[in-house]
Amino acid sequence: MMAALLxxxxxxxxxxxxxxxxxxxxxxxxxxxxxxxRIAGRNAAPQVMEKVRHExxxxxxxxxxxxxxxxxxxxxxxxxxxxxxxxxxxPEIMRAAPVTASLVCGAAVLWVTVSIFMGTLAAAMKDxxxxxxxxxxxxxxxxxxxxxxxxxxxLVTQSRYHDTWxxxxxxxxxxxxxxxxxxxxFRALVIPWVVxxxxxxxxxxxxxxxxxxxxxxxDFMRTARAKGLSPMRVLLRHGLRTSMVTFVSLxxxxxxxxxxxxxxxxxxxxxxxxxxxxxxxxxxxxxxPVIMATVMYSAIFVVLANAVVDVVYLFLxxxxxxxx
Amino acid sequence: xxxxxxxxxxxxxxxxxxxxxxxxxAVDGLSLRVLPGETLGLxxxxxxxxxxxxxxxxxxxxxxxxxxxxxxxxxxxxPERRLRALRPRMxxxxxxxxxxxxxxxxxxxxxxxxxRVHPAxxxxxxxxxxxxxxxxxxxxLVGLPVQALERYPHEFSGGQRQRIxxxxxxxxxxxxxxxxxxxxxxxxxxxxxxxxLFADLRRELGLxxxxxxxxLAVVRQISSRxxxxxxxAIVELGETDGVLHxxxxxxxxxxxxxxxxxxxxxxxxxxxxxxxxSPTAPRTGCRxxxxxxxxxxxxxxxxxxxxxxxxxxxxxxxxxxxxxP
Amino acid sequence: xxxxxxxxxxxxxxxxxxxxxxxxxxxxxVSLDLHAGEIVGLxxxxxxxxxxxxxxxxxxxxxxxxxxxxxxxxxxxxLVGMPQRQLRRLRGRDIAMIFxxxxxxxxxxYTIGWQIDEQIRAHEKLSRHAARARTVKLLADMGxxxxxxxxxxxPHQLSGGLRQRAMIAMALSCSPALLIADEPTTALDVTVxxxxxxxLRRLRGxxxxxxxxxxxxxxxxxxxxxRTLVLYSGRMAETGPTxxxxxxxxxxxxxxxxxxxxxxxxxxxxRLPAIDGIPPQPADRPAGCAFAPRCGHAHETCxxxxxxxxxxxxxxxAACVLPAEGTPLPPRGPMTECTA
Numbered sequence: 001m002m003a004a005l006l007x008x009x010x011x012x013x014x015x016x017x018x019x020x021x022x023x024x025x026x027x028x029x030x031x032x033x034x035x036x037x038r039i040a041g042r043n044a045a046p047q048v049m050e051k052v053r054h055e056x057x058x059x060x061x062x063x064x065x066x067x068x069x070x071x072x073x074x075x076x077x078x079x080x081x082x083x084x085x086x087x088x089x090x091p092e093i094m095r096a097a098p099v100t101a102s103l104v105c106g107a108a109v110l111w112v113t114v115s116i117f118m119g120t121l122a123a124a125m126k127d128x129x130x131x132x133x134x135x136x137x138x139x140x141x142x143x144x145x146x147x148x149x150x151x152x153x154x155l156v157t158q159s160r161y162h163d164t165w166x167x168x169x170x171x172x173x174x175x176x177x178x179x180x181x182x183x184x185x186f187r188a189l190v191i192p193w194v195v196x197x198x199x200x201x202x203x204x205x206x207x208x209x210x211x212x213x214x215x216x217x218x219d220f221m222r223t224a225r226a227k228g229l230s231p232m233r234v235l236l237r238h239g240l241r242t243s244m245v246t247f248v249s250l251x252x253x254x255x256x257x258x259x260x261x262x263x264x265x266x267x268x269x270x271x272x273x274x275x276x277x278x279x280x281x282x283x284x285x286x287x288x289p290v291i292m293a294t295v296m297y298s299a300i301f302v303v304l305a306n307a308v309v310d311v312v313y314l315f316l317x318x319x320x321x322x323x324x
Numbered sequence: 325x326x327x328x329x330x331x332x333x334x335x336x337x338x339x340x341x342x343x344x345x346x347x348x349x350a351v352d353g354l355s356l357r358v359l360p361g362e363t364l365g366l367x368x369x370x371x372x373x374x375x376x377x378x379x380x381x382x383x384x385x386x387x388x389x390x391x392x393x394x395x396x397x398x399x400x401x402x403p404e405r406r407l408r409a410l411r412p413r414m415x416x417x418x419x420x421x422x423x424x425x426x427x428x429x430x431x432x433x434x435x436x437x438x439x440r441v442h443p444a445x446x447x448x449x450x451x452x453x454x455x456x457x458x459x460x461x462x463x464x465l466v467g468l469p470v471q472a473l474e475r476y477p478h479e480f481s482g483g484q485r486q487r488i489x490x491x492x493x494x495x496x497x498x499x500x501x502x503x504x505x506x507x508x509x510x511x512x513x514x515x516x517x518x519x520x521l522f523a524d525l526r527r528e529l530g531l532x533x534x535x536x537x538x539x540l541a542v543v544r545q546i547s548s549r550x551x552x553x554x555x556x557a558i559v560e561l562g563e564t565d566g567v568l569h570x571x572x573x574x575x576x577x578x579x580x581x582x583x584x585x586x587x588x589x590x591x592x593x594x595x596x597x598x599x600x601x602s603p604t605a606p607r608t609g610c611r612x613x614x615x616x617x618x619x620x621x622x623x624x625x626x627x628x629x630x631x632x633x634x635x636x637x638x639x640x641x642x643x644x645x646x647x648x649p
Numbered sequence: 650x651x652x653x654x655x656x657x658x659x660x661x662x663x664x665x666x667x668x669x670x671x672x673x674x675x676x677x678x679v680s681l682d683l684h685a686g687e688i689v690g691l692x693x694x695x696x697x698x699x700x701x702x703x704x705x706x707x708x709x710x711x712x713x714x715x716x717x718x719x720x721x722x723x724x725x726x727x728l729v730g731m732p733q734r735q736l737r738r739l740r741g742r743d744i745a746m747i748f749x750x751x752x753x754x755x756x757x758x759y760t761i762g763w764q765i766d767e768q769i770r771a772h773e774k775l776s777r778h779a780a781r782a783r784t785v786k787l788l789a790d791m792g793x794x795x796x797x798x799x800x801x802x803x804p805h806q807l808s809g810g811l812r813q814r815a816m817i818a819m820a821l822s823c824s825p826a827l828l829i830a831d832e833p834t835t836a837l838d839v840t841v842x843x844x845x846x847x848x849l850r851r852l853r854g855x856x857x858x859x860x861x862x863x864x865x866x867x868x869x870x871x872x873x874x875x876r877t878l879v880l881y882s883g884r885m886a887e888t889g890p891t892x893x894x895x896x897x898x899x900x901x902x903x904x905x906x907x908x909x910x911x912x913x914x915x916x917x918x919x920r921l922p923a924i925d926g927i928p929p930q931p932a933d934r935p936a937g938c939a940f941a942p943r944c945g946h947a948h949e950t951c952x953x954x955x956x957x958x959x960x961x962x963x964x965x966x967a968a969c970v971l972p973a974e975g976t977p978l979p980p981r982g983p984m985t986e987c988t989a
Binding site for chain 2: 694695794808809810811838839840841842843844846847865866867868869870871872873891892895896905906907909910911912913914917918919920921922923924925927
C-alpha cells in the first residue's frame with residue numbers, strides 16, 4: 001500500500017514536470033516569437049529589454065531559461081504580469097483560488113447528490129415514465145449552455161424579478177469571502193452553484209443510470225436477488241456501491257478541471273474573481289506570464305486529482321488494491 | 325526414434341514478471357518432441373501453462389530461454405520477417421471461436437486473407453481464381469456449404485464457427501496445427517462432430533497436431549501420445565492409453581480418477597485436496613509434492629527429472645506407480 | 650417412490666419471452682418432482698432452457714413481458730405468480746441458489762464473510778457478531794481452511810474451488826430446504842470439480858438439503874443425481890431414475906448424447922457417433938418433435954405435434970413415439986464402458 005502511494009507520487013511529479021516543459025515550450029521557446037519583447041512590452045527601451053533578457057535568462061540556453069521560469073513561478077514567486085506591469089502573478093492566483101474552490105466545491109456537492117438521486121431513481125424505475133422523464137431532464141441539462149443559463153439566471157434574479165419576494169435575497173454580482181460573512185458567501189454563490197451543476201447533473205445521472213442498468217445483468221446482482229434481499233438493498237448496496245468506481249473516476253477529472261479554471265464561463269457571467277476569470281482576462285490580453293501560471297495551476301490540479309482518484313480507487317475496489 | 329521431429333522444444337522456459345517482484349513461471353524448463361504425423365495431446369488444469377506452451381511452440385509468444393526447433397531448424401530467435409515464411413506451415417486454432425473471427429468481415433474475406441498475404445510456394449502471389457478455388461475446397465474440407473463464404477461470423481453456430489477457424493488454419497496447407505481447447509466451448513453433440521473433423525483432416529492431409537485440452541476423454545479420442553502438465557512442466561508423457569489407463573504419476577492418477585464418467589455407479593472420493601498452488605509461489609523439490617498423497621521426504625527436496633519408465637512411457641516422479649493389472 | 654408429497658412439484662412449466670412482436674417459448678411444459686433429500690439432475694445442452702427453468706422457479710426472471718405459466722408447488726405453495734414480496738422471503742431462506750462462475754457471482758467490493766452475513770441477516774434477526782460466527786462455522790463445514798481469516802478476504806483473492814465452497818456456504822446459510830445449483834462445477838478444474846461434487850453429495854446427509862442440479866455434463870449427473878431430467882430445445886426429452894436413463898434411454902436424443910461422449914476407457918471408436926446438425930433456435934422450433942430433424946428414427950408420426958411423455962419403465966418417461974409404436978430403443982447395457 002505504502003509503496004503504491006510512493007510510486008503514485010513519483011509519477012505525479014514526473015507528469016507535472018512534463019506538463020511544465022510543454023507549456024514552457026509553447027509559450028516561451030516557440031521560434032519566431034521573442035519572449036523578451038513580450039514581457040518588456042511594446043516599444044520598450046533597449047535598456048529595459050536588456051534587463052528583462054538578463055532577468056529571465058533569455059540570452060542563455062533553453063534549460064536555464066526553463067529553470068529560471070520555474071524558480072520565478074514556484075520559489076521566488078515574483079513572475080510578473082506584463083500587461084499589468086509589476087503585478088506578481090502567483091499571489092494573484094492565490095487570491096483567486098478560494099473563489100474558484102468555493103464555486104466548484106458547492107456545485108460538486110450539488111451535482112453529486114442530485115445526480116446520484118436521479119440516476120438511482122431512474123434505474124430503479126427503469127422503463128417507466130419516471131425514468132424517461134428524469135433522463136429527458138438530464139438531456140435538457142446537458143444541452144443548455146452554461147453561459148446562457150447564467151445570463152438567464154442573472155436576468156431573472158438580478159433585474160426582472162429581483163424586487164419580488166422570491167429573489168429579493170439575491171445579492172449583486174460578485175464574491176463575498178466566507179471568513180467575512182458566511183451567509184453572504186452562501187447567498188452570493190447559490191445561484192452560480194446551481195447553474196454550474198446543471199450540466200453535470202445531466203451527465204452524471206445519465207451515466208449512473210446506464211451503469212446501474214448494465215450492472216443489473218451481472219451475475220453478482222442476480223446472486224444478491226437470489227439471496228432474498230430487497231430490490232432497494234440490491235440496487236444500493238450492490239449496484240450503486242459497485243458503480244461508484246466509474247463515478248469517482250469521472251468526478252475526479254471533472255472536478256479537477258473545474259477547480260483548475262475550467263469554470264471560466266460561470267465565473268465570468270457571475271463576476272466571480274476566480275482562476276477561470278483570471279485565465280479569461282489573460283487570454284484576451286495575451287498576458288503570457290499569467291497564462292503560463294494559470295495553465296500550470298490547472299495542470300497541477302488535474303494531475304493531483306488524478307492521483308487522488310487512483311488512491312480512492314484503492315479504497316473502493318479491492319481488486320485494484322491487489323493488482324499493484 | 326530416428327525420425328526427425330517436426331517440432332522440438334529444448335529446456336523451454338517462459339516467465340512473466342509480475343508486480344511486487346513476483347515471477348510467474350508459466351513454462352518451466354520443458355523439453356518435448358512432436359513427431360511428424362502424430363497427435364500429441366497436452367492435458368492439465370487451468371494455470372498449468374499448456375496454453376502458453378502452445379503459443380511458444382509457434383513463436384506466438386517469445387520464450388524466455390530454451391530452444392524451439394521446427395523441421396530441425398532453430399526458430400527460437402528467428403526474426404519476425406523470416407518467421408513469416410514459416411508461418412504457412414504452422415498454424416493455430418483457438419478455443420473461443422467467435423472472438424477469433426472479425427465480426428464485420430465475410431467468411432470468404434477472412435479465409436482469403438492468409439492466401440493473399442502469403443505468397444504461393446513458388447514465391448508468386450496467388451491469382452484471385454486460385455484463391456476462389458481454394459476457398460471452396462476448404463469449405464468442402466471442413467463440411468460447410470460454399471454459400472457460407474458470403475455470410476458473416478454471427479450467422480453461424482459455435483460449432484460452425486469452429487469449422488471456419490479450422491478452415492482458416494488449413495488455408496495455407498500447414499504441416500503442424502496447434503489446437504488450444506478447440507472443442508471445450510462446444511456442446512457434447514457438436515463437440516463430437518469437431519473431434520471427428522480433426523481426425524478426418526489428419527488422415528486426409530497428413531497433419532501433425534498438438535491438441536491442448538483439459539478434457540481427458542476428448543484428448544484420448546484424438547491423440548496418439550499424451551503429455552500431462554502440472555505447474556509448467558510435463559510430469560508424464562507416453563502412448564495415450566498407457567498414460568491414461570496405467571498412470572505412473574500420482575497426479576495423472578488423480579486427474580483420471582476425478583473425471584466424472586457418464587457411468588452410473590458408486591463415485592470415488594476425490595483423490596486430491598485443495599487447489600493447485602499458484603505458479604508464482606516459490607517451490608523446491610517435486611512440483612507436485614505438496615498435494616501428492618504418496619509424497620515422501622525426498623520429494624520435498626529433490627526435483628524428479630522426466631525419465632523413461634518403459635518404452636514409450638516417461639514420468640517425472642521418484643516413486644512411480646507400478647503398471648496396473 | 651416415497652409416499653409423502655414432493656418438496657417441489659413442477660407441472661407444465663412454460664416460459665416465453667417476447668421477441669420481434671411475438672411470444673417465443675423458451676421452456677415448454679416441463680414437469681418434475683423433487684423429494685426431500687434427493688438430488689435431481691436437469692441436464693441439457695446450451696439453449697435447452699435448463700437455466701431459464703431454474704430462474705423461473707426462483708422468480709428471478711425480470712425481463713419485461715416474460716410469461717411464466719404452469720405450476721410449481723414448493724411445500725404446497727404455488728411459486729408461479731407468487732408476489733415478489735413473498736418470493737423474496739422464500740429466496741435465500743427456503744430455496745437457495747448457487748451459480749456457475751463463483752468469480753462473477755460474488756459482488757467484487759465486499760468480503761466473502763460480509764456477503765454471507767448479509768444473507769443471514771436478511772432473513773433472521775441476528776447480531777452482526779452471531780451472524781459472523783455462523784458464517785465462519787459454515788465456511789469450516791464446507792472445507793474452507795482457516796475460515797475466520799477467509800471470511801475477511803475478497804472474492805478475487807480466493808481460488809475458484811474456495812470461491813465455490815464459499816458460494817455453497819452462503820446458499821446454505823439459512824438452511825434452505827431446496828438448493829438449486831446451476832452448473833456449479835463447470836468453471837472449475839476437474840480435480841476441484843470432484844471435490845465440490847463430493848461436497849454436494851455429502852450435503853444431503855449433513856444439511857438435509859435437496860438439490861436440483863443443472864448441468865450439461867452427463868458425467869456429473871451420473872456421479873451425483875438419483876433422478877435425471879433431460880431437456881432438449883426447451884422441452885422434456887426424457888426423465889427417470891438416472892441409472893435407467895443411462896442404461897435404457899427411451900429417447901433417441903438421450904441415447905445419442907450418451908454415445909457422443911468420447912469414452913475414457915474401453916475400446917476407442919474410430920469416429921465418435923456425433924449427432925448431425927445443431928439444436929433448433931427457440932423461434933424456429935419444429936411443430937413436431939424438436940429432435941426430429943437430427944434423429945435417425947424420425948418418421949411421419951414425429952412431425953405433426955410434440956410427442957407427449959409416455960411411461961416406459963418404473964418412474965421413467967420419454968417424449969418419443971417409438972415406445973408406443975412398439976419399437977423402443979435397444980438398451981445400452983448397464984456398462985457400455987468397462988472400467989480400467
